[in-house]
Amino acid sequence: MTDCGCEKARKALEEYLHNELCTEEASDIRDHMANCVDCADEHHVGVVLTDVIARSCAETAPADLRNQVMSQLRDIQAHS
Protein backbone atom coordinates (compact mmCIF):
# COMPACT_ATOMS: atom_id res chain seq x y z
CA MET A 1 0.00 0.00 0.00
CA THR A 2 1.25 3.44 -0.86
CA ASP A 3 0.69 6.68 0.97
CA CYS A 4 -1.58 8.11 -1.68
CA GLY A 5 -4.60 8.93 0.44
CA CYS A 6 -5.68 5.32 0.98
CA GLU A 7 -6.18 5.78 4.69
CA LYS A 8 -8.52 8.69 4.14
CA ALA A 9 -10.29 6.87 1.32
CA ARG A 10 -10.88 3.74 3.41
CA LYS A 11 -12.27 5.77 6.29
CA ALA A 12 -14.68 7.57 3.97
CA LEU A 13 -15.62 4.50 1.97
CA GLU A 14 -18.40 3.40 4.30
CA GLU A 15 -20.02 6.83 4.18
CA TYR A 16 -19.44 6.97 0.43
CA LEU A 17 -21.29 3.66 0.03
CA HIS A 18 -24.23 5.05 1.95
CA ASN A 19 -24.17 8.35 0.07
CA GLU A 20 -23.41 10.24 3.26
CA LEU A 21 -20.52 12.31 1.91
CA CYS A 22 -20.79 15.81 0.55
CA THR A 23 -20.22 16.22 -3.18
CA GLU A 24 -16.65 17.41 -2.77
CA GLU A 25 -15.62 14.50 -0.52
CA ALA A 26 -17.36 11.98 -2.76
CA SER A 27 -15.49 13.25 -5.80
CA ASP A 28 -12.21 13.00 -3.85
CA ILE A 29 -12.94 9.33 -3.21
CA ARG A 30 -13.91 8.72 -6.83
CA ASP A 31 -10.68 10.39 -8.00
CA HIS A 32 -8.66 8.27 -5.61
CA MET A 33 -10.32 5.01 -6.69
CA ALA A 34 -9.70 5.84 -10.33
CA ASN A 35 -5.98 5.70 -9.53
CA CYS A 36 -5.89 3.08 -6.78
CA VAL A 37 -6.74 -0.55 -7.54
CA ASP A 38 -6.70 -1.51 -3.86
CA CYS A 39 -9.34 1.03 -2.89
CA ALA A 40 -11.36 0.38 -6.03
CA ASP A 41 -11.42 -3.32 -5.07
CA GLU A 42 -12.41 -2.44 -1.54
CA HIS A 43 -15.19 -0.26 -2.90
CA HIS A 44 -16.37 -3.02 -5.23
CA VAL A 45 -16.52 -5.44 -2.30
CA GLY A 46 -18.43 -2.85 -0.30
CA VAL A 47 -20.96 -2.38 -3.09
CA VAL A 48 -21.50 -6.14 -3.38
CA LEU A 49 -21.77 -6.56 0.38
CA THR A 50 -24.18 -3.66 0.71
CA ASP A 51 -26.31 -5.25 -1.98
CA VAL A 52 -26.18 -8.70 -0.37
CA ILE A 53 -26.99 -7.27 3.04
CA ALA A 54 -29.85 -5.21 1.66
CA ARG A 55 -31.32 -8.30 0.07
CA SER A 56 -30.86 -10.54 3.09
CA CYS A 57 -31.89 -7.80 5.55
CA ALA A 58 -28.96 -8.78 7.77
CA GLU A 59 -27.55 -6.07 9.99
CA THR A 60 -23.89 -6.97 9.55
CA ALA A 61 -21.95 -9.15 7.14
CA PRO A 62 -20.25 -12.10 8.80
CA ALA A 63 -16.52 -12.37 8.13
CA ASP A 64 -16.92 -15.55 6.10
CA LEU A 65 -19.45 -13.86 3.83
CA ARG A 66 -16.99 -11.06 3.22
CA ASN A 67 -14.27 -13.58 2.40
CA GLN A 68 -16.61 -15.40 0.06
CA VAL A 69 -17.36 -12.20 -1.83
CA MET A 70 -13.67 -11.32 -1.94
CA SER A 71 -12.72 -14.68 -3.44
CA GLN A 72 -15.56 -14.48 -5.94
CA LEU A 73 -14.34 -11.07 -7.05
CA ARG A 74 -10.77 -12.33 -7.39
CA ASP A 75 -12.09 -15.19 -9.46
CA ILE A 76 -14.05 -12.85 -11.71
CA GLN A 77 -11.02 -10.58 -12.12
CA ALA A 78 -8.71 -13.52 -12.84
CA HIS A 79 -10.95 -14.60 -15.72
CA SER A 80 -11.77 -11.23 -17.24
Ligand SMILES: [Zn+2]
Ligand atom coordinates in the same frame (compact mmCIF):
# COMPACT_ATOMS: atom_id res chain seq x y z
ZN1 LIG B 1 -6.03 3.78 -2.20
